[in-house]
Amino acid sequence: MSVSTTRPEAGQAGYDLNTNAETWRLFWHPVATLHELREAKPGGRGPLRTTLLGEQIGIAEIGGQVIAFEDRCPHRGVALTLGWAEDDGLRCRYHGWCFDAAGTCTEIPSMPADQTKPARAALTKYDCEVRYDLVWVRLDGSADTVLPEFEGWSDEAMHCILGEPYTWPCSSGRRMENFMDVTHFPFTHQGTLGAPPNTVFPVFPMDLHDRRLRWKTETFLAHNPGTDTYGPPADENSRMLPPAEYVIEMPFTITLKFQWSDTFSTQIFMHATPIDEVTSRSYWFTCHTVDDSADEVHLQLQDMVLGEDLPVVSSHQPARIGDAAEELSIMPDKAMILWRRWIRELDAAAAKGVDEVWKVLEKVELESTREQVAAGTGPR
Ligand code: FES
Ligand SMILES: [Fe+2]
Incomplete structure (x- = not known):
């Protein structure tokens, strides 16, 4: 692998978590x-x-x-x-x-x-x-990485709508973490995706495998804006957000799938492209089971949610994830804690060589399987 001789020491560079542009060029x-x-x-x-x-x-x-x-x-x-x-x-x-x-x-x-x-x-x-x-x-093909997979695109049962890409004054990492974070729903998205007092979310098992961090959530208490497609507005005791699956393909692609009913599911696919250390441009699709709903319905919901996120995510200090020790993490931040760890590992591996990058990308930690085995319900 060709590694730039100008590469800064690990932990000294300017991208998220002090990682190096050389790593994300791969x-x-x-x-x-x-x-x-x-x-x-x-x-x-x-x-x-x-x-x-x-x-x-x-x-x-x-x-x-x-x-x-x-x-x-x-x-x-x-x-x-x-x-x-x-x-x-x-x-x-x-x-x-x-x-x-x-x-x-x-x-x-x-x-x-x-x-x-x-x-x-x-x-x-x-x-x-x-x-x-x-x-x-x-920018650098030496590690032979692969293009992210977008399941909805190749699923004939899904209709995919390309949204307007958005450039935000925050790093790719800040954008990714905002996307995988559910505990901000009752506050940033109060009345849209959540509301107090429903502020405690279960922490689910998370699996690392196949270059991806995955976890599933169950139905949780939330509000939604009320549309024909997504159902009427909820009161605070309604169960509104359906079971979901998060899939993060390392480093900056995320797919979020919602199963609203036996016949209706939706999927958001997003990649947060690093423009520079403190600017990201997000490319995204909203997909749903083919029906007769207008594209505008789906785009408007996303625009409303993104409009609520933008002022918050634009205010991070620093605009990239700097030294993680300057922030506080708690157990409900688990997805971000695991993602940050994997990002740091990838950066350290890239400094050593292409084989090391793939070793880190392909590592396997199956927490859900471990829990199922412990409970006697999973594969043995
Ligand atoms: S042809 Fe002269 S600068 Fe491009
Ligand atoms: Fe949000």
């Missing part, structure tokens, strides 16, 4: 929706400028292929995204050098025909895939 992150790429420039092929882990990158469709590249022309270092996409090339706006989908410089207009192009005249490219109508980029 993973896939969405950097734009396919729609945003199509809308970026006339012709629908980009280029579109975006930022990932503090790095300015460009995406464009060249020769029918969506590619990602360092947003810097090798000639004089200007932004390539100021240029334009042609049928088979990306053209720099300054002196018109042109690059194909492989990154090779195919044309230097000012150079006489009898001269040879410099060998280093090429784009710096990154791994790039279009999946789930999102453009995903991996």
Whole structure:
């Protein structure tokens, strides 16, 4: 594995929990929706400028292929995204050098025909895939990590709606923790997802396996806003939020599934892309069992919940998860405690090498199975 020699010492770097950008460069992150790429420039092929882990990158469709590249022309270092996409090339706006989908410089207009192009005249490219109508980029492919799985997308019984991505002044870690945290429901989402006095939530067994942290919750007392789809508003004694399953695919993807009835289920898929140490951009879908409900119903519920979260999550000090010892954790914060531990382990492993990263990703701790076995109800 190629590890940057400039990598800071463990615990000294600037991302969540003092982790290193080099670690998160090993993973896939969405950097734009396919729609945003199509809308970026006339012709629908980009280029579109975006930022990932503090790095300015460009995406464009060249020769029918969506590619990602360092947003810097090798000639004089200007932004390539100021240029334009042609049928088979990306053209720099300054002196018109042109690059194909492989990154090779195919044309230097000012150079006489009898001269040879410099060998280093090429784009710096990154791994790039279009999946789930999102453009995903991996800045460092050396660990051969895989794209997050989105079950709802491949389930024909589900209808998936792509929400408007949102950029928040908080780290990816802060956004992830806000998503996996249920004890804020009765306060931040009072009247929407919860209300006092229903403030104590059971702490369920949590499993680590297959690169994922998973746990299931039972129906719990909560309010909801009252819609045809989700049922009438609850009073404080109603059981409104149905059984749910949380699945976190390391490091920054989360799927939350709700089973509202035998025939109706919903699913939220979200990835919190690290723009830089203290800024995240969340790409998300809300999915539900195919029915005749309007997309607006589902988007409005999410918008209301996100609007309640935004002022709180924007106020974190610091905006990233810094030294965890400066905060207090209690048992109901268990999901976040486990996620933080795994994040630190991944960062420490990445400093040692690619095999170590996979050892940490593939570790298995089956707490639910252990509890079932202890109770005599689980597999033996
Ligand atoms: S800077 Fe791009 S062609 Fe000169
Ligand atoms: Fe929230």
